[in-house]
Amino acid sequence: MNEEFKVTPWEVTGKVDYARLIQEFGTEPIDDELLQRWKHVTGSIPMAMQRKIFFSHRDLKWLLDKYERGEKFVLYTGRGPSGDTHLGHLMPWMFTKYLQDTFDVPLYFQMTDDEKYLSKDELSLKDAISFSYENALDVIALGFDPKKTYIFSDLEYDKTLYRIAVEVAKRITFSTAKAVFGFDSSTNIGMIFFTSMQSAPAFLPSVQAGRNVPVLIPQAIDQDPHFRITRDVAPKLGFYKPAAIHCTFLPSLAGSAKMSASLPETAIYTTDEPKTARKKILSAFTGGRVSVEEQRKMGGVPDVCAVFQYYYYVFEEDREKLSERERKCVGGEIMCGECKQDLADRVVRFLEKHQEKREEAKDKVLDYVVSDYSAVYDRLKRPQDKKEVARLKKTMKEYYSVKEGDSILIKRTWELE
Ligand code: TRP
DSSP states (O other), X not given: OOOOEEEETTEEEEOOOHHHHHHHHTOEEOOHHHHHHHXXXXXXXXXXXXXXXXXXXXXXXXXXXXXXXXXOOEEEEEEOOSSOOBHHHHHHHHHHHXXXXXXXXXXXXXXXXXXXXXXXXXXXXXXXXXXXXXHHHHHHHTTOOTTSEEEEETTTSHHHHHHHHHHHHTTOOHHHHHHHHOOOTTSOHHHHHHHHHHHHHHHHHHHHHTSOOOEEEEEEGGGHHHHHHHHHHHHHHTOOOOEEEEEOOOOOTTSSSSOOTTOGGGSOBTTSOHHHHHHHHHTOOOOOOSSHHHHHHHOOOGGGOHHHHHIIIIIOOOHXXXXXXXXXXXXXXXXXXXXXXXXXHHHHHHHHHHHXXXXXXXXXXXXXXXXXXXXXXXXXXSOOOHHHHHHHHHHHHHHHTOOTTOOOOSSOOOOOO
């Protein structure tokens, strides 16, 4: 019965069997015992964990043990900026925001513009960098704490990251990369190196603090192969293995496994005009019956319905109301048209609010983005105003007086207690 499916960091196809992924990847399920533990530590269980949207983890118990003993962790997540942000991307970031609020911890957010340039034939370097900026606006719009959030792009923060990446790269063989990612002789060599860039931020907090800092990486499950490697290398470099918490994919409006950037009409983008978003939802796949009469008689099938999945994943937080909607659907009491209209209203409201915040984010970029010397230097060559030049010169002076192993940031990384 099992349909074929494939999950790699660069390709997700077919109907994903998440229980099987836990087996194949060797992660652990988030079970009731862990949920109770979570509740004990934080006071409640978030919707995304309750509903098994975040369903899998590595070393979460270890992380909670550390936390309870007063050892604070750092969050690390990221985005491959290959296009505009859609709701499927936003979902784990919203969960990351919940984590930052709940544990009051820093967040490192990596934009892998290098990765996307290397993996997408049609993407130019310039466009990848510009999507880093566009996507960062969506991250900022979610309201992360500017004092504790560090967004960086690989192509702008390369100096800091590269030093860690080479240490990682030296400890990964080509045969490991081939086995983990399925590379072959036609893979470009940038891709082979890239995983070490994605490892680097998992160790950066420790490098900056000068001692081991626990790290938790919220991520969609397709990123796990990278962090399997990171975790293997960690002890060789004297670092803690980063912990992980994995989510499933928000289904596409066409009803398939993952919202895909290559089918724009089946995903809701944060930049969509509200009326475009409404149209997309009204033409979503529901699995409804051929006629209203039949629907009344036989009911709908929420399990296969993209609209129901949207309620489940994001747009109906109330457990009772969600069950009520499911019951009415199965019982033929509510028709697909009505269900879609309700969802469209909610999505539009969400988008309008998000787009407002996204506009405001344009004035806040410098409060969040960290960059290193090369970028400072680049901007110095094109000075904007005197104050800016003075500030950058000071940063450069610090740069020259820096000791080996130190790093200089435009924005100072939060001092870890
Ligand atoms: N490679 C990820 C992507 O293509 C982006 C990413 C970088 C990431 N670091 C991460 C995702 C850490 C999750 C956690 O989207």
